[in-house]
Amino acid sequence: MTNEKPSPIRPTDAEAIALARRILRMARFGALATLDENGLPQATRVALATEYDAAPLLLISELAAHTRALAANPACALLVGEPGKGDPLAHPRLSLKAEARKVDATRNASVRLRYLARQPKAALYIDFADFAFYRLEPVSALLNGGFGKAYELGREELLVPVPSGFEKAERIARDMLSDEAIQQLIPDRVRHSHDTFRIGGIDPEGVDLVAGDRVERVPFANPVRIATDLPKALAALQTQADRT
Amino acid sequence: MTNEKPSPIRPTDAEAIALARRILRMARFGALATLDENGLPQATRVALATEYDAAPLLLISELAAHTRALAANPACALLVGEPGKGDPLAHPRLSLKAEARKVDATRNASVRLRYLARQPKAALYIDFADFAFYRLEPVSALLNGGFGKAYELGREELLVPVPSGFEKAERIARDMLSDEAIQQLIPDRVRHSHDTFRIGGIDPEGVDLVAGDRVERVPFANPVRIATDLPKALAALQTQADRT
Incomplete structure (x- = not known):
């Protein structure tokens, strides 16, 4: 009992x-x-x-x-x-x-x-x-x-599985993302806030966007399983945001 | 060492x-x-x-x-x-x-x-x-x-010393405070917010004012050492707010 x-x-x-x-x-x-x-x-x-x-x-x-x-x-x-x-x-x-x-x-x-x-x-x-x-x-x-x-x-x-080589892929992706490209990652629901977001982190499941104390989590449609797929996943996020 | x-x-x-x-x-x-x-x-x-x-x-x-x-x-x-x-x-x-x-x-x-x-x-x-x-x-x-x-x-x-009989004095004070009187306790710095504050608690050192998730702490000029002095301490807070 x-x-x-x-x-x-x-x-x-x-x-x-x-x-x-x-x-x-x-x-x-x-x-x-x-x-x-x-x-x-x-x-x-x-x-x-x-x-x-x-x-x-x-x-x-x-x-x-x-x-x-x-x-x-x-x-x-x-x-x-x-x-x-x-x-x-x-x-x-x-x-x-x-x-x-x-x-x-x-x-x-x-x-x-x-x-x-x-x-x-x-x-x-x-x-x-x-x-x-x-x-x-x-x-x-x-x-x-x-x-x-x-x-x-x-x-x-x-814990999230991290594909081998992810760290290198992430650094390259981060260096390649222009401020303009980062703005394209912002979800529509917060786009009108006019906050300037920067990258807080990119991981296999998505992106943390940070603007001052504001944090937005933008998940990839599917987790990145192969490090070289990271640019594709980021591009897909941008396309998605553009379309809506 | x-x-x-x-x-x-x-x-x-x-x-x-x-x-x-x-x-x-x-x-x-x-x-x-x-x-x-x-x-x-x-x-x-x-x-x-x-x-x-x-x-x-x-x-x-x-x-x-x-x-x-x-x-x-x-x-x-x-x-x-x-x-x-x-x-x-x-x-x-x-x-x-x-x-x-x-x-x-x-x-x-x-x-x-x-x-x-x-x-x-x-x-x-x-x-x-x-x-x-x-x-x-x-x-x-x-x-x-x-x-x-x-x-x-x-x-x-x-911990704050609590004078004997404080609980009774606090309940009487709380019952006697009209909504109008409570508004007079609001510090000037937040008075323009038009939030409707209520009493979150009265203790020997002051008052907690609560409006939704907003909390304001309004301290008495001196802690109440004798329970029957509580009404006087509250009245002093109101006078103070009125004056400024």
Whole structure:
């Protein structure tokens, strides 16, 4: 009789997976839960970017409480997805459980480019000696899509397969995209806002467009499975926007 | 040589204490860190009100992961203070460490009034059998007022003394405040917004005004130390607003 309470967890479907990844990609910041020196929970603010595969990427100072905590125990959790109007609990959010891993210094240059594209203000402190990049290796997640709409996701459902050579293809694509071409990626529903969007990141599932604090997620019709298909996927997004 | 790193913690002053309490009083929601069944951190969204003394007040479902976690271990942490424009880390936030205590059922009626004033949409589920109130008993807090502006606060610095009889005085005051009188409490800087504010809560240090998702904190010139002084403190706020 231990299981007499109704479970609020629904079967995970493609829609839930897409929503979970969208929340992660859209997040500018999140709440990081770590264990303090007594093994008790602490909750701190972190700024976010994502890696190509959607794993969260943090740039944190070793002077911060969360960094000292992660050095002692890499187990952590991240809450992303900010409430909008009305009841704060009616808005979707993702509770990720993860292990934090310091990014191998040989990867710093590429990680840096991606992080700064998403968090341009971090240019002020990215070179400080006490700052380092951490990747949050997802273990599992709870997606709460609003009241009574909870889903459990595993690592494989959170992370996106990254085709070999994607990083190179992405850099070439990014360099080739003129400001004009970027404007053609903007969905019609926000085109009239006259915000000047730039690329926050390109990954196998789509593009993050950023204008100040505004983030738009523009998914490809199909995920890119072969790196050399990336230009085609970007072109298709532009054509799509042109037509509508 | 274990302390060779510079400490980012500044001496706690009255301004830091006021900012910490202000962040707590203004918060509509926060991120709650708890320990899961394996003792690992988890981070979930909670809606918030505060008690008269500024302790956070949660209304949570026993079906939720955080409630099961708190039943096993009441140690928790709460992050409040939402970023605005620009760098998410430049905005003040409060990382509270606390112990969650289920509210004594004999207090439910009064707690309910205060919670619903702050979170009116909770009327939809406040009567569900699986929901209960929890008070977060503060242990300590880290206030981050922006880069390099960190402060540590103790329980006594977070909680406000509540004069005896305050609850009764507050209810009488609330019942006596006409809609017109409430409008006179609105600070001049937001008066032109034409939002219709209502009382989100009155406590010994001031008033929370709420209009939809907008929250304004209006502090008394001096904290109320004797419950029967509350009407005078409210009248002074109105006079002050009238004059400016």
